[in-house]
Each structure stands twice: as structure tokens, then as C-alpha cells.
Amino acid sequence: MPSTMEQCLSQTLAATFEELALTCADFNLSDTQRAAPVDVAMAVSFSGPLNGWLVLKATSHILPAIAENMLGSDIVDDPSVERDALGELANVICGNLLPLIGGAQAVFVLSAPQAFDNADQTSRYSPSARTCVGIESGRAVAQLLLSDDSRRALGLPVAEPIAALA
Amino acid sequence: MAFNVLVVDDSAVMRTMVVRTLKMSGIPLATVHEAANGEDGLRLLGEEWIDLVLLDVNMPVMNGEEMLQRMRASPATRDIRVIVVSTEGSETRLAALRQIGASIVHKPFAPTTLRNTILRVTGVSDAEYYGAVPVADAGGDF
Numbered sequence: 228m229p230s231t232m233e234q235c236l237s238q239t240l241a242a243t244f245e246e247l248a249l250t251c252a253d254f255n256l257s258d259t260q261r262a263a264p265v266d267v268a269m270a271v272s273f274s275g276p277l278n279g280w281l282v283l284k285a286t287s288h289i290l291p292a293i294a295e296n297m298l299g300s301d302i303v304d305d306p307s308v309e310r311d312a313l314g315e316l317a318n319v320i321c322g323n324l325l326p327l328i329g330g331a332q333a334v335f336v337l338s339a340p341q342a343f344d345n346a347d348q349t350s351r352y353s354p355s356a357r358t359c360v361g362i363e364s365g366r367a368v369a370q371l372l373l374s375d376d377s378r379r380a381l382g383l384p385v386a387e388p389i390a391a392l393a
Numbered sequence: 394m395a396f397n398v399l400v401v402d403d404s405a406v407m408r409t410m411v412v413r414t415l416k417m418s419g420i421p422l423a424t425v426h427e428a429a430n431g432e433d434g435l436r437l438l439g440e441e442w443i444d445l446v447l448l449d450v451n452m453p454v455m456n457g458e459e460m461l462q463r464m465r466a467s468p469a470t471r472d473i474r475v476i477v478v479s480t481e482g483s484e485t486r487l488a489a490l491r492q493i494g495a496s497i498v499h500k501p502f503a504p505t506t507l508r509n510t511i512l513r514v515t516g517v518s519d520a521e522y523y524g525a526v527p528v529a530d531a532g533g534d535f
């Protein structure tokens with residue numbers, strides 16, 4: 228089992244992309260992947276013993292391939308469906324991550340995935356773990372944001388959050 | 394026997410993936426109904442003959458746990474077989490769902506995992522008799 232929150236997030240992100248989107252998640256990004264913008268984002272909020280958000284950003288041009296892998300080629304070619312596919316990936320990442328950091332007995336309630344286009348949505352929460360993987364010719368970035376109370380419960384400092392999401 | 398299946402999940406993407414897996418699983422299907430939350434699911438159960446419910450947990454309006462409790466409380470629906478298909482990882486909640494007769498398939502799932510769970514839950518043991526087709530290699534996890 229991974230020992231840190233960032234390792235948990237990395238493991239969950241990679242496994243979800245590989246198992247749900249049938250695509251290889253590479254932690255050693257190429258120059259092309261590193262330079263690709265992360266210009267679309269979906270987020271899932273959660274409440275329970277810990278409160279916060281899981282934000283998943285991705286390079287928009289990798290979404291058609293991801294959606295096609297998830298849904299079949301006869302269904303996609305629709306930007307809203309592609310965003311929904313990214314949202315479902317965020318949902319599965321969040322659902323699998325929370326027991327790893329909150330404990331196997333903890334019960335959480337997850338929101339439906341929603342577009343993340345305004346940082347004000349999460350302004351009360353601190354970035355607490357971040358990871359990035361190369362996907363096809365782009366990349367995906369996952370970030371876990373936690374409330375101050377949640378950070379205290381996990382023994383994390385409250386006043387010194389890590390750098391903001393790229 | 395062909396099964397009437399109800400897929401309850403607030404994600405249209407996940408419903409599509411589950412239905413796609415059902416169709417490639419070789420399970421004899423009659424009609425596959427879809428609902429976006431527990432309330433819509435219960436309404437459909439009142440209107441249609443359903444043999445099997447594939448049920449998400451975290452949903453708006455009415456979550457899967459409440460829908461399952463209401464199904465078990467009603468004589469008309471208490472014996473319908475239910476497979477919870479969810480990212481739910483809480484042992485507390487999973488134990489509660491098993492207690493009221495649900496089988497569990499964890500997301501993300503391999504098509505073979507869902508197929509095998511359906512075969513076990515429905516008691517269909519001779520899929521070949523029903524014309525099962527090979528399920529995609531384990532590399533095709535959903």
C-alpha cells in the first residue's frame with residue numbers, strides 16, 4: 228500500500244486511466260507531453276470524515292481517444308460526452324482514493340462530477356496532493372484539495388499548502 | 394430465459410459502459426432499462442418486469458443504498474437480484490449492502506468480472522448454451 232497521500236493519488240490515477248480508459252499512464256513525461264496544456268477540468272467534491280475536492284485536468288485533445296476507449300467509437304465525437312468521460316474518471320479516482328487516505332471503514336458522500344472552470348469553487352480548500360501522468364500526446368493532472376479540518380485530522384500543516392495546480 | 398435488466402447510475406457514461414459490457418458478455422438479455430437515480434429506478438421497477446438490477450451507490454436524489462433498502466421492504470421487489478457496481482470502498486457501507494443481499498462489483502471492473510458476477514447471481518451456469526461470445530481480454534478493463 229502506498230505510504231503517502233501523493234503516492235496514493237499517483238497509484239489511483241494511473242490505475243484508473245489504465246483500467247477504465249484503457250490507456251497507458253506514464254510518469255516519465257516526454258517533452259511533448261510536458262508542454263501540452265491542461266485545458267479542460269472536471270471535479271468531484273466529497274464529504275464525510277474528510278472534506279474536499281478531487282480535481283482532474285487534462286489536455287483536451289486526448290479526450291476523444293479516452294472517450295472512444297470507454298464508450299466505443301460509435302457513440303462519441305461529442306465534446307460534452309468527452310467531458311463526461313473525464314468526469315467519470317475523476318469520480319472513480321476519488322472513490323478509490325478516499326479509502327486509502329481516510330480508512331477502509333470511513334463512509335464518504337461524493338458529488339456528481341462537475342466542470343471545474345472557476346477556482347472560487349474550491350477556494351476554501353488547500354491543495355494537499357498533486358500528480359501528473361503523460362497520456363497519449365498530452366497529460367492529465369490530478370489534485371486533491373482538503374479542508375483545513377481534514378488536513379488537521381491527517382496531521383498535515385494548515386498554513387503551508389503545496390504549490391497550486393499547474 | 395432472457396433477462397430484463399435495470400442499470401441505475403447517475404453517470405450516462407458509466408451506464409453506457411455497463412450496458413456495453415452486458416451486451417458483449419453473452420448473458421441472454423431481453424430489455425435493458427436505464428435510470429439516473431434511485432427514485433427513477435424504483436419507478437421503473439413499478440412499471441416493468443425486472444430480473445436484475447445493476448446499481449450505483451453515490452447518486453443524487455436517492456442513492457443506491459436507499460433504493461436497495463426500499464426494494465427489500467416491498468414484497469413486489471424484495472427478491473429481485475441486485476449487483477452494486479460502484480467505486481464505493483467503505484467496508485462499513487459494503488457490509489451493509491451485502492447484509493441486504495447485494496453482490497458487489499468494484500469500479501473499475503473487467504468485463505469478465507461483471508459477467509461472472511451476473512452468471513453467479515442469476516444462476517445461469519451454461520452460458521455457452523445461450524450463445525455466449527468471448528469476452529474481451531482482461532486488458533479491456535472497464
